[in-house]
Amino acid sequence: KKRTQPSPDELASGIISGDVVALSRAITLVESTQPRHAEHAQSVIEKCLPYANRSVRIGITGVPGAGKSTFIETFGKHLTSLGKKVAVLAVDPSSSISGGSILGDKTRMEELVKDKNAFIRPSPSGTSLGGVARKTRETILLCEACGFDTIIVETVGVGQGETAVHGMVDFFLLLKLAGAGDELQGIKRGIMEMADAVVINKADGDNEKAAKKARAEFARALHLYPPKENGWVPKVLTASALKNRGIAEIWELVEKYTGKNRKNGYFDRKRSEQNKYWLLQTIEDRLKTSFYQDKNVKKTLTEELAALEKNETTPFAAARKLLDLWNRIQ
Amino acid sequence: KKRTQPSPDELASGIISGDVVALSRAITLVESTQPRHAEHAQSVIEKCLPYANRSVRIGITGVPGAGKSTFIETFGKHLTSLGKKVAVLAVDPSSSISGGSILGDKTRMEELVKDKNAFIRPSPSGTSLGGVARKTRETILLCEACGFDTIIVETVGVGQGETAVHGMVDFFLLLKLAGAGDELQGIKRGIMEMADAVVINKADGDNEKAAKKARAEFARALHLYPPKENGWVPKVLTASALKNRGIAEIWELVEKYTGKNRKNGYFDRKRSEQNKYWLLQTIEDRLKTSFYQDKNVKKTLTEELAALEKNETTPFAAARKLLDLWNRIQ
Numbered sequence: 001k002k003r004t005q006p007s008p009d010e011l012a013s014g015i016i017s018g019d020v021v022a023l024s025r026a027i028t029l030v031e032s033t034q035p036r037h038a039e040h041a042q043s044v045i046e047k048c049l050p051y052a053n054r055s056v057r058i059g060i061t062g063v064p065g066a067g068k069s070t071f072i073e074t075f076g077k078h079l080t081s082l083g084k085k086v087a088v089l090a091v092d093p094s095s096s097i098s099g100g101s102i103l104g105d106k107t108r109m110e111e112l113v114k115d116k117n118a119f120i121r122p123s124p125s126g127t128s129l130g131g132v133a134r135k136t137r138e139t140i141l142l143c144e145a146c147g148f149d150t151i152i153v154e155t156v157g158v159g160q161g162e163t164a165v166h167g168m169v170d171f172f173l174l175l176k177l178a179g180a181g182d183e184l185q186g187i188k189r190g191i192m193e194m195a196d197a198v199v200i201n202k203a204d205g206d207n208e209k210a211a212k213k214a215r216a217e218f219a220r221a222l223h224l225y226p227p228k229e230n231g232w233v234p235k236v237l238t239a240s241a242l243k244n245r246g247i248a249e250i251w252e253l254v255e256k257y258t259g260k261n262r263k264n265g266y267f268d269r270k271r272s273e274q275n276k277y278w279l280l281q282t283i284e285d286r287l288k289t290s291f292y293q294d295k296n297v298k299k300t301l302t303e304e305l306a307a308l309e310k311n312e313t314t315p316f317a318a319a320r321k322l323l324d325l326w327n328r329i330q
Numbered sequence: 331k332k333r334t335q336p337s338p339d340e341l342a343s344g345i346i347s348g349d350v351v352a353l354s355r356a357i358t359l360v361e362s363t364q365p366r367h368a369e370h371a372q373s374v375i376e377k378c379l380p381y382a383n384r385s386v387r388i389g390i391t392g393v394p395g396a397g398k399s400t401f402i403e404t405f406g407k408h409l410t411s412l413g414k415k416v417a418v419l420a421v422d423p424s425s426s427i428s429g430g431s432i433l434g435d436k437t438r439m440e441e442l443v444k445d446k447n448a449f450i451r452p453s454p455s456g457t458s459l460g461g462v463a464r465k466t467r468e469t470i471l472l473c474e475a476c477g478f479d480t481i482i483v484e485t486v487g488v489g490q491g492e493t494a495v496h497g498m499v500d501f502f503l504l505l506k507l508a509g510a511g512d513e514l515q516g517i518k519r520g521i522m523e524m525a526d527a528v529v530i531n532k533a534d535g536d537n538e539k540a541a542k543k544a545r546a547e548f549a550r551a552l553h554l555y556p557p558k559e560n561g562w563v564p565k566v567l568t569a570s571a572l573k574n575r576g577i578a579e580i581w582e583l584v585e586k587y588t589g590k591n592r593k594n595g596y597f598d599r600k601r602s603e604q605n606k607y608w609l610l611q612t613i614e615d616r617l618k619t620s621f622y623q624d625k626n627v628k629k630t631l632t633e634e635l636a637a638l639e640k641n642e643t644t645p646f647a648a649a650r651k652l653l654d655l656w657n658r659i660q
Contacts, residue, residue, distance in 0.1 A: 042647060053641050134646050141644065275638045278645035286653050287617045308605045311383050314471065315608035316464050317372060323616050330660045 008040045012047035015146045020119060023146045030138045031124045045138055048145035053271070055144045056258050057151045059165040061191065062175030067201045068154060069108040071175055071241040076109070078247050079150050080117040087148035088112070089139055091155045091165050092123035093132045119148060130285050133164040137278065140168065166194045167274055170267060171254050174198045176218070178210035193225055195234050197253055203238035203246065211238045230266040232257065291326060300325055338370050342377035345476045350449060353476045360468045361454045375468055378475035383601070385474045386588050387481045389495040391521065392505030397531045398484060399438040401505055401571040406439070408577050409480050410447040417473035418442070420484045421491045422453035423462045449478060460615050463494040467608065470498065496524045497604055500597060501584050504528045506548070508540035523555055525564050527583055533568035533576065541568045560596040562587065621656060630655055 006014070006025065014022025026048075029041035062068050076086045088109070112118045124135040140151050153169055155161035166172050174195040192198075198218050203211030218236045227233065235253055239246030261267040291297055304318035336344070336355065344352025356378075359371035392398050406416045418439070442448045454465040470481050483499055485491035496502050504525040522528075528548050533541030548566045557563065565583055569576030591597040621627055634648035643651075 045644060046647070049641055049644070138644065138646065272639055275645050276635065279634070279638060279648050282646055282649035283621065283652055284614075284618055286649070287621055288614055291613065291617055304609070305606065308609060309602055311379055314375060314379070314468065315605050316468065316612055317376070318609050319612035319616070322613055 005040075008043035008047065011040075011044045012145075015044070015048055015142060016051050018147045020146065023119065023142055024121075026142050027121060027139050030142070031135050041138070045141055048142055051145035052141040053144060055140075055149050055151050056171065056254065057140060057153065057169040058254060059153050059155065059162075059169035059172040060175060061155045061162045061165065061173070062201070064156060066175040066177050067241055068156075068175055071199075071201055071239070072152060072154060073109040073112045074241040074244055074247050075250065076112045076118055076152065077115065078244075078251060080112075080115050082251075084150045085117045085119075085148045086112075086115075086150045086152065087119045087121070087140075087143035087146075088152045088154065089121050089136055089143070090123035091132055091136050091153060091161045093126065093129040093161055093164075119143060119146075129160050129164055130282070132161075133168070134278075134282070136164075137168050162191050162194060167277055170261075170270065171196050171257055173250070175201050176214065177202055178207055178214035192222070195222075196228075196232060196257060197234060197250070198222070198236045199246075199250060200236070200238045201241060204240035204243045208238075214238075230261060230264070230270075232261075294326070294329060296329055297322060297326060335370075338373035338377065341370075341374045342475075345374070345378055345472060346381050348477045350476065353449065353472055354451075356472050357451060357469050360472070361465050371468070375471055378472055381475040382471040383474060385470075385479045385481050386501065386584065387470060387483065387499040388584060389483050389485065389492075389499035389502040390505060391485045391492045391495065391503070392531070394486060396505040396507050397571055398486075398505055401529075401531055401569070402482060402484060403439040403442045404571040404574055404577050405580065406442045406448055406482065407445065408574075408581060410442075410445050412581075414480045415447045415449075415478045416442075416445075416480045416482065417449040417451070417470075417476075417478035418482045418484065419451050419466055419469055419473070420453035421462055421466050421495050422486055423456065423459040423491055423494075449473060449476075459490050459494055460612070462491075463498070464608075464612070466494075467498050492521050492524065497607055500591075500600065501526050501587055503580070505531050506544065507532055508537055508544035522552070525552075526558075526562060526587060527564060527580070528552070528566045529576075529580060530566070530568045531571060534570035534573045538568075544568075560591060560594070560600075562591075624656070624659060626659055627652060627656060 006022070011022050011026045011029075015026060026041065026044045029037045029044065032038065032041070060068060060072060062071075072088055076088060079086045109120060113120055121139065124132055124139075126132040126135065136153065140153070143151055151169075153165050155165045172194050174191055174197070176198055178200050200211045200214045200218070215236045215238050222234050222236065225234075237246055237250060237253065239250060241247065258267060261270070292301075300322055304313060304321060307313040308315065308318055336352070341352050341356045341359075345356060356371065356374045359367045359374065362368065362371070390398060390402060392401075402418055406418060409416045439450060443450055451469065454462055454469075456462040456465065466483065470483070473481055481499075483495050485495045502524050504521055504527070506528055508530050530541045530544045530548070545566050545568050552564050552566065555564075567576055567580060567583065569580060571577065588597060591600070622631075630652055634643060634651060637643040638645065638648055
């Protein structure tokens with residue numbers, strides 16, 4: 001590094017004035033595992049907070065092959081053409097294992113990368129979903145303070161990332177392909193219930209007919225779910241990111257949704273509940289971690305699990321023993 | 331009380347020799363909130379453990395009106411006629427609120443109550459599902475040590491009790507009625523996924539046709555679910571508890587299921603996983619409770635939630651503050 005690290009104050013003013021370099025540097029601090037970096041990151045975030053939270057946050061998920069990159073590129077370009085400033089982030093807890101990362105290969109979104117009103121950041125690495133989720137949430141705040149009014153958070157629809165992303169966005173979009181066979185097979189049920197909209201992508205050429213059929217099937221299936229808290233019935237649309245078809249309609253749907261929910265107070269209420277969720281979740285994760293990582297606890301837990309396996313103790317007697325030990329240690 | 335409490339030793343030998351009065355007294359100790367009783371209860375359970383765990387545990391759930399009482403009576407009588415010893419327990423965390431209790435009104439199972447090979451115990455009262463679940467699980471062990479080889483655990487299919495019961499039984503049965511309209515509407519999705527069998531009850535008289543239709547619909551719906559870990563495809567049966575029709579078939583199904591799973595090792599593996607689940611669940615519940623019940627934590631949490639509401643802090647900064655406080659207190 002050529003020059004000294006800018007101070008948290010400098011970074012924060014840079015971010016607030018719309019400086020993307022300052023934004024990138026601050027995100028690097030957020031993602032760092034060094035305690036001093038973490039402290040600086042918190043300081044930057046604190047200063048940025050009054051300028052954050054003014055955005056629409058959209059989660060996009062879909063299995064590999066559903067065309068997420070092309071979709072986000074086309075969707076993002078549409079948004080910048082409307083004068084929006086778009087930040088694209090990702091949550092991919094598996095990337096630390098696989099070594100790869102979604103969004104890591106920026107060439108996948110060639111056009112959007114060149115767009116000065118777009119900011120693309122790959123998934124932070126991390127061993128735990130909790131860690132990756134925290135970093136992404138903090139990055140959202142920084143992007144918002146930097147003037148990005150539309151935040152897209154991508155996740156691969158095969159892991160646990162979707163729940164985390166659903167818990168940090170205002171609108172959750174499931175990207176699907178019209179495939180052969182039974183359209184309902186293979187859908188991870190939880191994801192369907194989370195979706196505010198399902199988009200059947202690649203609805204072009206030979207695929208168009210299948211996409212329309214899939215759309216009808218999904219619409220029927222979604223009616224089997226209990227209605228959402230805010231009364232919203234998830235919509236099913238078809239689109240072709242490649243041919244730029246149906247993209248404008250998706251954004252109109254998002255605007256209709258957010259407009260309605262801003263008016264009835266649900267928009268703010270949901271964000272407030274999400275904040276509370278992350279607060280409690282973080283606390284509970286940490287309480288568990290410090291318990292299970294204790295050496296003495298580890299040893300006794302192993303012994304008690306063995307005794308349990310042989311029916312020499314009950315889960316409750318074993319739990320009491322471990323909790324007594326923990327209380328003595330602390 | 332006329333006489334002194336029998337010692338844990340006396341109770342345990344009573345239970346092991348099949349004395350139902352000793353069993354009842356020990357369960358009362360398990361359900362007591364007095365520390366001395368709890369200690370005695372643990373001692374009794376410990377002595378009974380080598381004689382427990384030899385049974386088939388069946389969970390039965392269904393919404394009010396599905397005919398659970400009549401079903402359990404007819405099913406239980408069928409089992410005792412085969413020479414089985416049947417214990418019927420219940421998990422109903424709401425009973426402490428409503429004041430009522432499922433199984434509380436023993437007259438609902440007049441025939442079974444009189445059967446000397448049956449033992450019926452209403453749901454323990456308690457404010458938390460965790461507490462009720464623990465008491466029921468410990469009661470199961472005592473019943474098994476007393477020679478009951480078939481344990482039925484009833485729960486009302488409207489709350490959180492089903493997950494708890496599913497976590498303590500070998501076979502989970504969902505009782506349904508053939509209703510008018512779309513059979514798939516109104517099913518709590520989680521319950522369907524838990525069921526090893528769905529029984530359409532009251533398949534008699536005018537209802538018979540509707541029951542058969544419902545059976546076909548459920549069978550179709552169950553095929554949309556991912557297969558169970560052990561490869562079991564949940565079965566859908568019709569029955570009339572009132573007319574004693576289809577009852578023998580249900581028991582045959584349970585026997586087929588348990589026979590197969592005992593052979594392939596899944597039966598023991600599942601019980602072992604359930605034990606582990608309750609151990610960890612108990613620990614984590616307790617860790618959370620002691621944190622959230624602390625006076626200082628409560629006060630600061632209220633402040634931080636207010637700050638969060640006004641976007642003056644982030645969930646993670648607030649969590650850190652609370653955890654630092656907690657570490658200082660302890």
